[in-house]
Amino acid sequence: ITRGDLKYQGKAKSVYWTSQADILWLHDTNQATALNGKVHENISDKGRLNSAISYLLFKHLHQHGVATHYLKHISETDELVEKLDIIPVEVVVRNFASGHFVSRFGVASMTELTPIVQEFYYKSDALDDPFINDSQLIALHYATAEEIKSLRLKSAEINDILRRRFAEINIELIDFKLEFGRRADGNMILADELSPDNMRLVDKTSGQSLDKDIFRQHKGDLTVGYREVLQRLEKLEK
Numbered sequence: 190i191t192r193g194d195l196k197y198q199g200k201a202k203s204v205y206w207t208s209q210a211d212i213l214w215l216h217d218t219n220q221a222t223a224l225n226g227k228v229h230e231n232i233s234d235k236g237r238l239n240s241a242i243s244y245l246l247f248k249h250l251h252q253h254g255v256a257t258h259y260l261k262h263i264s265e266t267d268e269l270v271e272k273l274d275i276i277p278v279e280v281v282v283r284n285f286a287s288g289h290f291v292s293r294f295g296v297a298s299m300t301e302l303t304p305i306v307q308e309f310y311y312k313s314d315a316l317d318d319p320f321i322n323d324s325q326l327i328a329l330h331y332a333t334a335e336e337i338k339s340l341r342l343k344s345a346e347i348n349d350i351l352r353r354r355f356a357e358i359n360i361e362l363i364d365f366k367l368e369f370g371r372r373a374d375g376n377m378i379l380a381d382e383l384s385p386d387n388m389r390l391v392d393k394t395s396g397q398s399l400d401k402d403i404f405r406q407h408k409g410d411l412t413v414g415y416r417e418v419l420q421r422l423e424k425l426e427k
């Protein structure tokens with residue numbers, strides 16, 4: 190399989206066509222962004238760390254029977270994925286209050302959320318990813334009622350699996366963002382990536398942040414936390 194033309198230049202990744210129409214080539218860049226791309230910086234080694242973490246988490250989900258677009262880790266910073274018809278929705282799952290949940294609802298940071306909170310955002314840089322609810326999704330034909338039900342079930346299941354995985358390495362999964370897409374047969378599966386760019390992770394003992402919040406809050410070198418997450422995940426592989 191060979192890499193073709195650039196299909197889409199994202200913030201933290203580039204998406205290419207390949208010699209096979211149903212397969213895409215993802216390249217993880219070293220770009221870190223915040224505030225929907227208004228702040229960005231090149232951070233050496235970030236692409237490799239994200240690519241490696243994403244690979245291990247997708248592999249773990251596969252071992253637990255979750256269908257995803259992930260096909261193959263082909264280099265330190267590149268992966269092959271199934272081409273899907275992406276649903277223009279970001280699904281955010283929250284186990285604890287943090288980030289926008291705290292600023293929006295005025296609750297204390299790290300308040301445990303029971304049951305878990307699931308939020309939908311319409312994917313649009315121009316509109317700053319606004320909140321979108323079920324009836325809006327259906328009326329705008331972005332997803333069917335069946336698909337919305339499935340988005341909730343699948344994201345809750347993925348949360349259970351990932352939360353348990355991170356607990357094994359003394360990390361709390363605070364919240365994260367998922368994206369889904371449809372296969373040609375209409376079946377909806379997990380897409381995008383699974384990395385500390387898209388999830389909040391804290392060490393259960395020290396409370397230290399191991400994700401992109403370090404960059405968002407100008408608190409130093411983000412790769413220290415990413416490297417720590419990768420090292421702990423790699424230990425589980427042995």
Ligand code: C5P
Binds near residue numbers: 281289290318
């Ligand atoms: O900013 P907020 O608190 O809503 O983010 C919730 C979670 O979703 C965080 O883990 C964040 O990294 C992720 N997220 C994302 N992409 C977005 C918005 C949020 O990965 N566009």
